[in-house]
Amino acid sequence: AQKVTQAQTEISVVEKEDVTLDCVYETRDTTYYLFWYKQPPSGELVFLIRRNSFDEQNEISGRYSWNFQKSTSSFNFTITASQVVDSAVYFCALSEGRVSGYALNFGKGTSLLVTP
Amino acid sequence: SAVISQKPSRDICQRGTSLTIQCQVDSQVTMMFWYRQQPGQSLTLIATANQGSEATYESGFVIDKFPISRPNLTFSTLTVSNMSPEDSSIYLCSVVWGSHGNEQFFGPGTRLTVL
Numbered sequence: 001a002q003k004v005t006q007a008q009t010e011i012s013v014v015e016k017e018d019v020t021l022d023c024v025y026e027t028r029d030t031t032y033y034l035f036w037y038k039q040p041p042s043g044e045l046v047f048l049i050r051r052n053s054f055d056e057q058n059e060i061s062g063r064y065s066w067n068f069q070k071s072t073s074s075f076n077f078t079i080t081a082s083q084v085v086d087s088a089v090y091f092c093a094l095s096e097g098r099v100s101g102y103a104l105n106f107g108k109g110t111s112l113l114v115t116p
Numbered sequence: 117s118a119v120i121s122q123k124p125s126r127d128i129c130q131r132g133t134s135l136t137i138q139c140q141v142d143s144q145v146t147m148m149f150w151y152r153q154q155p156g157q158s159l160t161l162i163a164t165a166n167q168g169s170e171a172t173y174e175s176g177f178v179i180d181k182f183p184i185s186r187p188n189l190t191f192s193t194l195t196v197s198n199m200s201p202e203d204s205s206i207y208l209c210s211v212v213w214g215s216h217g218n219e220q221f222f223g224p225g226t227r228l229t230v231l
Contacts (some may be wrong), residue, residue: 035220043206045159045222047117091158095220102212103149106158106218 003027004094013082013114021077021110023092024094029053034068034075035104040088042069048090051075070101118143118213120223128229129199136195137226139209140205144189147212150182153225155204165192198229 005024013019025034036048049059051068057068062081079086089111093104119142129135138147150162163184164172171184186192196203206225213219 037222043227044181044184045208047219047221050219102147102220103161103164104151104159104210106160 003105004092004107006090006092006110008110009108010111010113013112015084015114015116016081017074018078018080019082019112019114021079021090021092021112023075023107025073025075025078025094027073027094027096029096031096034097035093036066036075036077037091037093038088039091039109043090048077071073079112082112084114084116088113117219117220118145118211120211120221122207122209124226125224126227126229127159128231130219130231131200133199134195134197135199135228136193137207137209137228139192139194139223141190141211143213145211145213146189148186148192149210149212150184150192150194151208151210151222152205153208159208162194180188196228199228201230204228204230 003026007022011019032053034051038046038048049066056068056070065078067076089109091109092107095102095104121140123138127135146166148165151159152162153159161174162182164203165184165186167186167189181197183195206227208222208225210220210222213221
């Protein structure tokens with residue numbers, strides 16, 4: 001069963017628009033970690049954020065913000081005032097800690113295209 | 117954070133040959149993983165390569181096809197054996213950083229094309 005669902009396959013926005021990337025996860029573990037990674041066209045995976053299951057506080061980092069809601073098993077990512085350089089594939093991932101040996105289960109990714 | 121390098125960065129290989137990919141970390145790490153990313157797809161875990169133990173393979177991946185070595189805490193290799201075009205992918209190693217697995221960093225990847 002898919003443990004991480006990113007329902008949006010592709011999103012296209014115009015520069016300066018806000019955009020939210022959805023991530024829904026599934027786990028029976030009480031201790032787990034959620035991650036977001038960015039993969040630009042060059043191919044490398046860039047770590048953006050990780051959240052542990054005990055910390056539901058939302059986080060803001062510049063134009064990026066993350067909304068973690070355990071009640072809906074979601075960990076959504078919002079980019080404010082998008083820029084062309086934000087164009088990339090974004091992956092949400094789940095680590096179930098000791099259960100999985102900390103390996104990551106990735107969603108299928110959301111391809112974001114920001115046009116001028 | 118850990119700095120990870122991979123060699124080669126890319127390669128084009130002939131069907132039936134083998135390629136060994138190296139992953140070098142600038143710090144000692146216990147947990148290391150190998151992932152595969154097929155064209156246009158997400159990342160799939162191949163195996164866990166912890167130092168001091170045999171690699172643990174995920175369903176669909178076998179040691180004969182993807183032998184892994186982990187000789188020390190800063191280095192690992194993944195071999196893609198008897199390659200076919202279906203093995204064309206990006207192969208990435210990653211390491212767990214922090215006592216609770218709360219940071220995971222990836223190498224730049226090895227882009228493999230099999231003709």
